[in-house]
Amino acid sequence: RRCFYCGQPLREPSLDQSCPACGRAVLQGEESVDRYDAYIGRRRGWTFAAVVVLGVIPILGPLLASSLYKRTLINPYSLYMTVYRESFLMVVLFLCRHLFRLLPFIGVIGMPILCVTEYHLYRRMFLWKAQKHDFRGE
Known part of the structure; x- marks a missing residue:
C-alpha cells in the first residue's frame, strides 16, 4: 500500500483514504482502480511462470x-x-x-493451481469492492 503519486506508505486498508505526505486521494475513481488493476496484472505472467518453475524444486520451491x-x-x-x-x-x-508448503509433492501441482485461484479471487473481490465504493464521497 503506497501512494501512487509520491510513494509514501499508507496506513489504512481502505479505498477511501488520502496520502499523509502529499494529501491526494489514493484511488480517485474507476480510472485509477483500472490503472492499479492493470499494474498488478502486468506481474501475472512472470509470476505464474516462476511459481511453476519453483514448484519443481523440492521443499524450498x-x-x-x-x-x-x-x-x-x-x-x-x-x-x-x-x-x-x-x-x-x-x-x-x-x-x-x-x-x-509443507507437502512438496502435492505443492508441485497444487501451488500453481492455488496461485491462479487466489489471484482471480482476490482480484474479483477488490474490483467488486471498488465498484460498490462511492469515490465522490456522497
Whole structure:
C-alpha cells in the first residue's frame, strides 16, 4: 500500500483514504482502480511462470513460490480489503497455501493451481469492492 503519486506508505486498508505526505486521494475513481488493476496484472505472467518453475524444486520451491505470488499478486489487492480477509474461503486458501508448503509433492501441482485461484479471487473481490465504493464521497 503506497501512494501512487509520491510513494509514501499508507496506513489504512481502505479505498477511501488520502496520502499523509502529499494529501491526494489514493484511488480517485474507476480510472485509477483500472490503472492499479492493470499494474498488478502486468506481474501475472512472470509470476505464474516462476511459481511453476519453483514448484519443481523440492521443499524450498513451494515455500518460495507461495511467498512470491503472495507478495506480487495477492497482497496488492488484499491490503485494500478489510472485511473479506476473514471470510471462510480466504481462510481455506490460506490453509491450503501453508499445507502445500509443507507437502512438496502435492505443492508441485497444487501451488500453481492455488496461485491462479487466489489471484482471480482476490482480484474479483477488490474490483467488486471498488465498484460498490462511492469515490465522490456522497
